[in-house]
């Protein structure tokens with residue numbers, strides 16, 4: 001006897017093929033990309049060379065993948081995050097405490113300050129931070145001047161993006177902006193695989209230092 005329904009969707013072969021492709025390739029590749037995301041943040045933690053006692057700021061921080069390196073500042077240091085979205089910051093704070101609770105490190109997140117603010121108007125004084133980090137920051141490049149102000153002399157910025165087709169265009173534009181505003185030692189480097197979008201599968205990052213000799217910055221910094 002003929003089976004009543006031999007297969008579903010036999011009248012839609014192209015859709016069926018797409019489903020097969022998703023199950024066999026799309027889902028595993030997608031999952032792999034998601035799992036690689038922490039690798040990207042692990043790399044940031046390493047290139048930022050965060051040390052105990054330092055003050056570090058992450059702008060456009062989003063959800064707390066920065067927990068992978070924030071605790072490196074230790075009890076004497078400070079890890080500040082700024083995001084313009086208050087809901088994200090509220091949830092991020094809760095997630096940080098939840099992670100600490102899960103790993104029984106209840107007091108670590110006391111050293112993480114979550115501020116809701118615009119990265120072009122940072123709520124911090126001049127010469128405060130050793131390092132400023134921005135990963136996939138979507139607020140334009142006006143924050144560079146503020147980063148320069150809030151960094152200590154000799155402090156470093158690290159900007160990183162998942163680049164479209166993995167070509168470092170945003171990274172190069174940001175590097176140029178940093179050079180124009182007086183940053184030194186501006187370098188572009190390949191980052192880690194870590195995007196959830198296969199077309200942007202490779203990250204690039206750029207790093208730069210604030211000059212130790214402040215007079216080099218001329219009239220770049222805002223007037224008092």
Ligand SMILES: C[S@@+](CC[C@H](N)C(=O)[O-])C[C@H]1O[C@@H](n2cnc3c(N)ncnc32)[C@H](O)[C@@H]1O
Nearest residue numbers: 060061062083084085117118119135136138139
């Ligand atoms: C693409 S998400 C990146 C999140 C995280 N850094 C990461 O790499 O996974 C960009 C974040 O920048 C924040 N953002 C956009 N414009 C901003 C601004 N002017 N000041 C501060 N945060 C901003 C957004 O709210 C968002 O959380």
